[in-house]
Amino acid sequence: MARQRLLLAVIFALAIAAVLVIVQIPTRLGLDLRGGSQLTLQVQTTDKVREITPEALDAVKRVVEGRVNGLGVSEALVQELGSDQLLVQLPDINDPEQAERVLGGTAQLEFRAQRPGTEQQIVVENQVLQGHLQELAALQQTQSRGLPDSDAVSELEQLQAAIATSEAAIADLFEPPQLTGEALTNAQAGLPPSGSIWQVEIQFDREGGERFADLTRSIAGTGRGLGIFLDNRLISSPTVDVQYAETGIAGGGAVISGNFDAASAQDLAIQLRGGALPVPVEIVENRTVGPTLGRDSIQSSLYAGIGGLVLVLIFMAVYYRLPGILADLSLVIYALLTWAAFNLLGVTLTLPGIAGFILSIGMAVDANVLIFERTREELRSGKTLYRSVEAGFYRAFSSILDSNVTTLIACGALFWLGAGLVRGFALTLAIGVAISMFTALTCSRTFLLFSLSLPQFRKPELFCPGLKQAPKY
């Protein structure tokens, strides 16, 4: 029985670890439970852009990410969905219409010359903006732990307003746009042939190249910058060397060099390409749930789940006696382990996810039922108690394996082919099924075998009421 004692210790250690995980790592709640907006954006083709390539989608994604950051929502998420869609998740949003307006437009890339006499101002304004952005990042960091309170929300709104003001002030330091992104044909990050500092090469069409030459001539050697704006936000302001004061940067191409590393150069190039793509985005799906509505559904689903679980526990104890009570114990451990696994793996719990969890409890019971029914049969056929329990586990194993694998196949199909909420359900059900195999085959078994080592539990009627012949142990 030394092995049983060891296993028992391991199981309880796991259960305690699970409780610690549940307490330490917060459960990630889906937008349908915590409230927020989930938008699907369709990137549309136009006469100019006939096909959405992966690069183009990536570029549009960057534009959308920039806009989402502008909304100042903590824990926002932008994902590519298929070949021409983007999924945007905005938790805790309080103005869905504003979000839709901001996210749904076509990107605006503009090249603007800095106004004379603003050289000092831009440094100051930039410092102010950077300060705000740092504060925002810090605030979002703290908010990502748990649900934000109303103070934090209003602080966030104030910061956003300040950032918007700063950005507008910076934009004011530049002339009206003389060149837009439509003239830009390509933007590429690269290393110059001789050198180790990254740069971004840009290329204009013919007419754009001429305008770009005019634009750069007007600021060459002045120390004033060329403002590159994406959605009215300054993304780069390179200066133009004095050698171009005569002709401007002619030839339709230019190189933006500066303090770039590989990542920041790629970043700028992708932003430029995204702004240069004149593709409209359309919001084809919007699912918004208010925060209190989400809270209500968590509550009712939790009550339902706990209620269902309690009924199952009672049934097991009444019908299966001692093994039933031990199975109940392993079911509770099952629930703890599964919950901890969700938190550890960062599973986002949605409403269907909770349903998947509750269903997996039914699944976890099934394995125990199979084993106990088998044990009873063996007892009735006259085997000893210990042998019956062993045989119950041994004989039921193939049924448990087969039935769980078929459920996992359905989960797999749901996970690979489904989207959003559906995937959440498949994942939680699959995790539940996997853990239920462990708790049924290991926890229930260890508890049973351990209880058999205690004389007061070594009574067949505790396992199978109404057993005709009394088998010997």
Place this chain on the structure above:
Amino acid sequence: MKLNVIKQRRLWWTISGLAILAGLVAMAISWQQIGTPLRPGLDFAGGTRLQLTRDCSVPDNCSEPIDLAVVRQVLAEQGLESSSLQVIGEDRQTLAVRTINLETEVRSQLQSSLENALGQFDPNSIQIDSVGPVIGQQLFASGLLALVVSFAGIIVYLSLRFEFDYAVFAIIALFHDVLITAGVFAALGLVLGVEIDSLFIVALLTIVGFSVNDTVVIYDRVRESIKLQPSEHIDKLVDDSVNQTLARSINTSLTTTLPLLAILLFGGQTLKYFALALIIGFVSGAYSSIFVASTMLAFWRERTGRAYATQADAEPLPGTVEDTP
């Protein structure tokens, strides 16, 4: 209790056949009336659903239930007469409007005119679901694909673990369960206007995963019995196997249905019909495992001359008609 599943198999098959037929009739009527076998919800048809609750912290805002006549008038002014309306909640303070797919501007205009007519809404309890028609079709297509893929996966797995004929009858039982669940929802769609959404597809897939469990457990026992008593007739083996696993079938169906009943009765609005679909599917799944998949397997083995495992080994010719003892 001992069930005699084989002897009365024609009765079981008739019951199943009639249930499926009734479902198909409901789908046909639905096809005639609304053009689809099941009433598609927002997820598949596309459209906008707005759920707004009055803010009851504003004085005098919630003194009366929401008046649908007022709402109808507002909708008519916006040219949205064909929308469906519902007032929900115990206090009748929550309005659900289902319209065609609305652009953001149109939707916010509708929202503000409703606010003018009905009083202030609580922004914290708003719910917006807006699905474009293309997305709806994508969701539907990917759901159907998932169903087909999991069918194929289950056939392959069961063929490997058992034999091909076991797998075929398990799949027939699955079709049985899916058809019955779909049939009930077609009828509910006709009578109560219940719509199916992507959760319904999820429910069907879960039914597939769960009800094949029941079948597998019985098959497992049949396979074991055949090995232990190779000279016994398949009818008796199936009968015994079903009865030996009967307590388990009933108890498991009970323990999975209990939490579902709890969700159906106490869970949120979203999960109500999801739970109902699962309950119907699981009950039908338990039935089809006991009365359809196993009896058909026995029938098939008998017809193909494999009623006895030993004899089948000696004489593996398919199509030999067995002289029933």
